[in-house]
Structure formats: C-alpha cells, structure tokens
Amino acid sequence: MNARATLWHVFGWGTVVFMLSPLLILVLFCFSKSSLISFPLTGFSLIWFETLFARGAFWTAFENSLTVTGTVGVVSTVIGTMAAMGLSRMRRRFASVNIAALTLPVMLPPLVLGVALLTYYAGVGMKLGLHTVILSHLVFTQPFVILIVHARMANFDYAIVNSARDLGATPFRAFSSITLPIVRPTVIGAALVAMALSIDDFIITIFTIGGGNTLPTFLWGMLRKGVNPSVNIVGLILLTVTICASLIALRLTRYRG
Amino acid sequence: MIRLLRARGLLVAPSWTAFLLIFVAPLVYFFVVSFWRVSAFKMRPDASLANYIQTVTDYNASILFTFLVALTIAVLVTVVAFGFSFYIRFKVGRFGDTFLFIVLITLFGGYLTKIYVWKTILGENGVLNSALLSLGLIRDPITVFLYNPAAVVITLGHYTLPLAILPIYGALRGVEDTPLRCAQDLGASHWRVVRDIILPQCRIGILFAFTLTYLFAAGDYVTPQLVGGPYTSMIGVLIQLQFGFRFNAPLGSALAFTMIAIALLTVGIVAFALREWLRPRG
Secondary structure (H helix, E strand, O other): OOHHHHHHHHHHHHHHHHHHHHHHHHHHHHOEOOOOOOOOOOOEOOHHHHHHHOOHHHHHHHHHHHHHHHHHHHHHHHHHHHHHHHHHOOOHHHHHHHHHHHHHHHHOOHHHHHHHHHHHHHHOOOOOOHHHHHHHHHHHHHHHHHHHHHHHHOOOOHHHHHHHHHOOOOHHHHHHHHHHHHHHHHHHHHHHHHHHHHHHOOHHHHHHOOOOOOHHHHHHHHHHOOOOOHHHHHHHHHHHHHHHHHHHHHHHHOOOO | OHHHHHHHHHHHHHHHHHHHHHHHHHHHHHHHHOOOEEEOOEEEOOOOOHHHHHHHHHOHHHHHHHHHHHHHHHHHHHHHHHHHHHHHHHHOHHHHHHHHHHHHHOOOOOHHHHHHHHHHHHOOOOHHHHHHHHOOOOOOOOOOOOOOHHHHHHHHHHHHHHHHHHHHHHHHHOOOHHHHHHHHHOOOOHHHHHHHHHHHHOHHHHHHHHHHHHHHHHHOOHHHHHHHOOOOOOHHHHHHHOOOOOOOHHHHHHHHHHHHHHHHHHHHHHHHHHHHHOOOOO
C-alpha cells in the first residue's frame, strides 16, 4: 500500500471515528456508576435509569412527545402523500416548482422559523400549547414526505391504475386497492422520517410550546439545572428512537444516497 | 380533463394550505413586524427602519463574527464531506456501503443530544481531559477545549457533516468511471481529473451541502450558548434573547432578516464563484 492510499484510509477512518465517537461516549456513560461524566470509569450500574424514571416530569414530557410525534406523523404523511400523488401526475416542470416551494421551510434556519411562528401565533391571538407545536412541525416534516413519496412515484407504472379505472373502479377504490399497497413501504418510511424529525425537534418546539415540555425541551431544562448522568439517558432515548426510525425507513424506502 | 386537473389540484391543496398558513403567513407577518416598535412591552405598528439601523450599528461585530464562524464551518464541512464522499466512492472498496450506512444513521436526529455530548467531551472535567489525564499524557486539565469558537466549529461541524455528505455523495455516484480512465490514460494528473471531470459534475451537490451547512450554522443559537462561552456572541443568541428577557420581537425580526439577507448574498457569491471556477477550460 503506498503512502497516498494510507493517507486516504487515515482520513476516511478518522472521519468515521469523529462521527461515531460522541454517540458511543453517550451510550457508555448512560451505564456509568459515577455521577461525573469522565474517565476512568468506576463501574457500571442502571442507577441513572432509575433516577430518571422516578421523575413524574419525565413521563409527562414523554407523553407529550408521543402526542406530538404521533399526530405530526399521521397528518404530515397523509397530506404529504396526497401532494406527492397529485404532483406525480402533473407536468414535470410544474411539479418541481411546487416541490421547490414546499421544501423552502427546510432551508430556513429553525430559529427564524421558531421565532416567526411565535410572533405570528401571538399576533393572531392563538394560545400556545401542544397544538401549536403540532402545527409548526407539519411545515418542516411534510417536505420530506413529499420528496420521498414523489421519488417513488417517478417510476410508478400508472397503467395498472388506469386498467382498474377502465374496469370500473372508483378513484378511491383504485387508490386503496392498487396504488397504496404498492407504495405502502415508501409511505411508512416517509412517516418514520417525519416522526424522527418531529420527536427530535427542539428549537421550534421551545418557541411554540408555551408551558409544557416534550423530551427535547425537558432535556434542555435538565441541562440548565446542572449536568446529571440521567441527562444522557434522555439523550440516548431520543437518539435510539430517531436512529431506529431512520434505519427502518431506509430499509423500507430503499434509499441509497 | 378539467375534472382531472381539479382532482390533482385538490390533492395538493392541504399541503399548500399548511405551507401558506404556517410558513408564508408567519414569515410575512414577522417581516412586517421588523418595521414596528415596542413600547411598554407591547408591539406598536410603525413604519420605521430603526430596528435595522440598530442592527447594523449595535450588532455589526456579532454579525461579522457569526458569518466568519459560519463560513469556517461551511467550508471545512464541505471540504471534509467531499473528501469523505470521494473516499467512499473511489477509494474504500468493500467498506463503502458500511461507511455510507454510518453516515445515514447519524443523519436524522439527536440535535440537542449531539451538542450536549460535545460539552461533556470538551469540558474541564470532561471525557477528553479525564482520558488524557488517566493516560498520563497531561498533568492538569486543559481548559481551552470548551467555551470558545473552536468548540462551536467542532460541534456544529459534527452535526452538519452527514447532511453535507449526502448531496455530495449523491452527485459523485453519478460520475461515471470510463471518462476518468480515459483522462488518466491520456496522461491527466490526479488533480486534473478531479478538477476538470469530477468537480464540475458535483457542483450542484457541493453548493447544496455548503448552503445547508452555512445557513444552519449562521442561524444556530443552542451551540454557541452551550459550548461557545461568553465571548462567542453569535447572532442567533441575540435573536433568541429578543424573545426571552428583552422582549423586543421587532428588533429580533430585523436581526433575523438581516441575517437571512447576508446569508443569501454569501450563498449567491459562492454559487457564482464556484461556477466560474468550474467552467470548462479550453
């Protein structure tokens, strides 16, 4: 192996280590006995899990997260899939303009979207709560659903749907017994991506939630009160949920770059 | 035909409604607010440029600093992302899919978690210092890891790297091998092949990665707050303050739109420069 190739491998593996090591450190210190997050490790225990699970506030935040993510997942997937289906049968140029517009919320820094929504809700006299969080999450999750489902529809064979229609199926019947079963894995994958983004969102949530907590804002509250290793566990939960969701989504949508 | 068009329009309608009501309307309202003023903790409609004037007179140092940090992050991340994508595409062989997989699983989620982990790694009693101490490499903890702009660069770089790798790798995957072989057989150097064949085909992917990273870094406030320390006053922190203790939404709005304007301008310049640089040569 020559020097150039060695350098490339050092760089490549170095990048992978850089990307992964923080996550591994997080997992490691979830199980550490010590209350300090530092080496050397003095032993392993599940004490920080017990500490966290004994807190009522954690479970409230957990429930709120489930409510928000569940609702966002369903609504975002339904409206995003509808849009993707509609767009896939329009002229290509027109469809891509639509998609570019609808994807804009993803490009805007979340902070700007968060404070703009906060000002707007206050301006129109809307009380903040989980419902405003859900509404706000729709805006930045639906672009992903549209992109993923639309990409699948690009090589969808409409001939079978047209045959079903010719044989007298109503548009709804054709959709539910032909189109949906074929694209179902992609739609579920898109829903999981939307939910992963929603459950992990901190910035937009903290500006639009008013009082209560979801898991990320609960984590933020813990961070401000001084670090205790059970913070790691909230982090681990968020990370595990999002990684699992994206793994399953990857498999389902067969996304490759 | 008209019925069909209407049906397709109806399918897109809910998405557009959400987009208009929860994205466009709030942004328009928020923009209008930037010309208002605040008195006695209430916003009063106005048509003044006072907030913008205050933005460029009082906060110009922060703005400049923010964009320097964001530019550093975006350039570093784009270069590393290109290198890594290049490595996966051309150099790594059988591990390529595994490496790409690792990138993908770190893509979604863990925003707050990742920032916070870097705080525990870089802190005075943190993972890095304690590891170095117990290995006997240092005698006293190093305090310079945390609470400085470099910590912000590392932390945001770590968060945005997977986001930047995907579009670039997507572009690199489309590059065909045959022209590369031909160029090499005809005596082109490695650099010449990269510069004249590979880079021009990845221009859009590179620009997309840069833009994503740059906008995200310029607009973030959590990272500077958690790992940046008191001297890292980035514009995001200032914007966020106007919606907390200071309660000055109009000023916050002016800061936000100034930031977006500068960001778009920079991206425009970078897009132009990239196109000029990668223009086919005779």
